[in-house]
Amino acid sequence: MMIETRWTDSFPLMNGESASSFSLRLANFLTVRPEGFLKSAFGDPRSLAHAVHRHDRLEFLSDASGLDPVALSRAFVLPTDGSSRELAVLDFTLSENHLDQSVRRVSPLALSLDVAASTPPYHRITWCLRDLRFDPATNAPLISACDHCGRALTWETCSDPGTCGRCGRPLWRAAAPHVPMTQFDLFLCDLFHPNAAVRWDRRTKLASPLRNWPEGDLIDLLRALQRVQRLFPSAHSTDDAVGPSVIEADGSISEMLNQNIKAAGSGSSTAVTVAAAATMAVLKESPRPVAEFLTSLLVSRT
Numbered sequence: 001m002m003i004e005t006r007w008t009d010s011f012p013l014m015n016g017e018s019a020s021s022f023s024l025r026l027a028n029f030l031t032v033r034p035e036g037f038l039k040s041a042f043g044d045p046r047s048l049a050h051a052v053h054r055h056d057r058l059e060f061l062s063d064a065s066g067l068d069p070v071a072l073s074r075a076f077v078l079p080t081d082g083s084s085r086e087l088a089v090l091d092f093t094l095s096e097n098h099l100d101q102s103v104r105r106v107s108p109l110a111l112s113l114d115v116a117a118s119t120p121p122y123h124r125i126t127w128c129l130r131d132l133r134f135d136p137a138t139n140a141p142l143i144s145a146c147d148h149c150g151r152a153l154t155w156e157t158c159s160d161p162g163t164c165g166r167c168g169r170p171l172w173r174a175a176a177p178h179v180p181m182t183q184f185d186l187f188l189c190d191l192f193h194p195n196a197a198v199r200w201d202r203r204t205k206l207a208s209p210l211r212n213w214p215e216g217d218l219i220d221l222l223r224a225l226q227r228v229q230r231l232f233p234s235a236h237s238t239d240d241a242v243g244p245s246v247i248e249a250d251g252s253i254s255e256m257l258n259q260n261i262k263a264a265g266s267g268s269s270t271a272v273t274v275a276a277a278a279t280m281a282v283l284k285e286s287p288r289p290v291a292e293f294l295t296s297l298l299v300s301r302t
């Protein structure tokens with residue numbers, strides 16, 4: 001009986017919900033003046049975007065919601081024990097540059113499924129990922145602007161995770177513009193899928209040294225290869241962006257990485273030196289694990 005009472009008393013965190021969304025829903029539930037609650041929680045009612053980083057307020061939110069702090073910690077972006085720039089989001093390992101809360105991305109389809117299931121429409125923490133254009137659970141497009149008033153969706157104006165803060169449009173009814181999914185989009189959806197079996201199935205297709213790489217490093221690796229590809233666009237017959245198929249074998253990564261140097265090989269030795277130096281410069285800009293891995297695959301020119 002006691003346990004039952006406690007359960008009904010705690011305010012639920014939805015599956016994969018962000019702390020920004022949870023705090024706002026909790027504030028709306030507890031008080032008619034949610035901005036007062038948010039000010040006590042975070043010091044500034046407008047800092048909801050940053051709430052995902054405020055794990056220092058875990059105890060406050062746990063006390064206010066009656067929710068177990070361990071369960072609630074999954075709503076936050078957490079520093080890992082490793083490198084200081086390494087962050088954990090759910091079961092994923094990323095760094096700050098992979099996150100973007102300057103806009104509020106939502107999937108109208110995911111929100112409509114919440115409403116159909118009679119659960120509150122809420123913001124998923126994976127939607128904070130900068131490169132994600134589709135919801136990993138449904139493969140449906142994410143939007144960051146209201147289809148009714150056309151304004152950008154931001155946390156500053158947000159009064160409910162399911163509606164537009166400017167015009168009140170229920171976003172579960174919003175039309176998402178038709179955006180074709182690229183291989184990169186599909187790869188990201190699999191990589192961040194809520195089901196671990198789907199994630200692992202995709203990882204088994206990767207070149208063996210990459211299968212256990214953190215998600216953030218895999219994104220940075222593809223971005224580095226795309227920058228290498230863009231160095232000398234005239235050297236290639238196609239300007240399609242490097243897709244995930246390139247990182248499915250050591251050989252194809254190496255080929256992509258060295259193609260500018262090889263193409264220059266038919267010209268002067270100066271052209272080869274320039275291509276090699278430009279490729280090295282791209283690698284040096286990349287985060288360390290990516291730079292080290294790619295440098296090891298660079299052809300040695302003695």
Ligand SMILES: [Zn+2]
Nearest residue numbers: 146149164167
């Ligand atoms: Zn609107």
